[in-house]
Amino acid sequence: MRRWAHAxxxxxxxxxxxAQFVSHYRSTGARRHSWPDAWQKWIRDDARRVxxxxxxxxxxxxxxxxxxxxxxxxxxxxxxxxxEDPS
Numbered sequence: 001m002r003r004w005a006h007a008x009x010x011x012x013x014x015x016x017x018x019a020q021f022v023s024h025y026r027s028t029g030a031r032r033h034s035w036p037d038a039w040q041k042w043i044r045d046d047a048r049r050v051x052x053x054x055x056x057x058x059x060x061x062x063x064x065x066x067x068x069x070x071x072x073x074x075x076x077x078x079x080x081x082x083x084e085d086p087s
Contacts, residue, residue: 001036009047017046 005014021042025032032038 005043012047017043
């Protein structure tokens, strides 16, 4: 199953996602008909959330590979707005 996850979602932290999955279901006591299917769905959902975080919101990637987030990104966004010509 981990081989599938690493091959399908290479950038995802599978160990962390799996630990979250286990903790969630142990804490709720929920049961599933197929634990492998439930785990694969969890991994797919995590991968989708990671992709959405990287494509939405107020994150501005820098040439150095770092990203501006939060207030820094908001200010940079405001500074990048075109100004109106009063004439």
